[in-house]
Amino acid sequence: MYSPHAALIGGRSFDQCGDDLPLDIEAIRADFPILSRRLPNGKQLVYFDNAATSQKPKCVIDAMSRYYEEYNSNAHRAIHTLADEATAALEGARDMISSYFGTSSDQLIYTSGATEAINLVAYGWAREKLGKGDVVVLTEMEHHADIVPWQQLSIDKGVEVRFVPIDTESFTLDMDALEVALDGASLVCVVHTSNVLGVRNPIEKIIEMSQSVGARVLIDCAQGAPHERIDFDSLGADFIAISAHKMAGPTGIGCILVKKDAMAEMGPFMTGGSMIKRVTMEKSTFQDGNAMFETGTPRIAEAIGWGAAVEWLNQFDMGEIHDHINDVASWTAAQMREIPGIKIYGEPEREDSSGAISFLHESIQSLDLALLLDEGGFAVRTGHHCAQPLMDALGVPSTNRASFWVYNTMGEAEAFIDHLRYIVERFS
């Protein structure tokens, strides 16, 4: 059988990736063609917008091109050779991705990203199970993807939504308030790592506290998965939402990992082709298990690309990746604190922080600051980061955010600090 994943990363197959390679940042950078890019003004790109989306290594781009160039076909349908190859690659990727996340392939439902993954829980599980009298607990640091679906559920089904506040001194969740909010809770939805603050929540404790009151737990791992190994079965959460594009994979794909007993309680979300057993003019019956939730032509190229991304990541020890990112972010944050007028929201220096630095300058507008940084070649994010309730809690409309990943270097961080100092000296 044709093996689209063979030799994706210099001849190492997924099975051979057990021995972690030491981190060689220059060798890692060489895997990412975009990192050598110069901007139209001639400046070398320094990409510090990784919490929005990571860059893609060449093996991911090649795996997707190879699918389109050599065996593009629809999956799960025809019996010709190309269809067989496409189906094998799609399902092979599911095996690799689910195994990377420490679970079985029948517990993984492909979605378009973390947003659709959370909506799938809201529509496929919560609409079946929850109604008036039920409580969904969220936190003030959720991304809109983990707020709006629950507000809609509240409007449609009368479910009560409670928010756990953050402590704006330590930028951490108020765990006492969580304890109170859990009273009578049916579902607890918590972000693993804040995309704004870089704070990693104590999700192990939150899962334990939530399950001890009989609530199901959804963890939004969109930001967590690029920074640490998520082991679904041992974490014990009921649902985990993941985006591929923040962890070296392509856009347009992600997944929801679902515990078997929770999946058995779910009903269909999107309906149409693929997810049915039998359709007559009177009614339709549906596939069992994860097949009930994957409708229409699958995301074939994207799944293959994501498979290649986890194969690439699997070369490394995620703990070493985390330490490298944390070193660069801690050093950068400490330097930034010395620059007059800069205020950091969060504690990037903390050991479990994930390399996001949200900041503002007291007199330079955040949009101006982002444009001035871009002129120097530095890509940072500016805005509310799809976390307006958190912005409200912090008392600001937006922040600038520099976010780091495995390929960022101390040299880039030094250049960033020099340029930021120059901007502040010149424009404040």
Ligand code: PLP
């Ligand atoms: N949750 C968090 C914490 C995020 O940072 C993001 C994206 O920024 C999402 C959810 C939504 O992910 P996606 O846009 O890939 O669906």
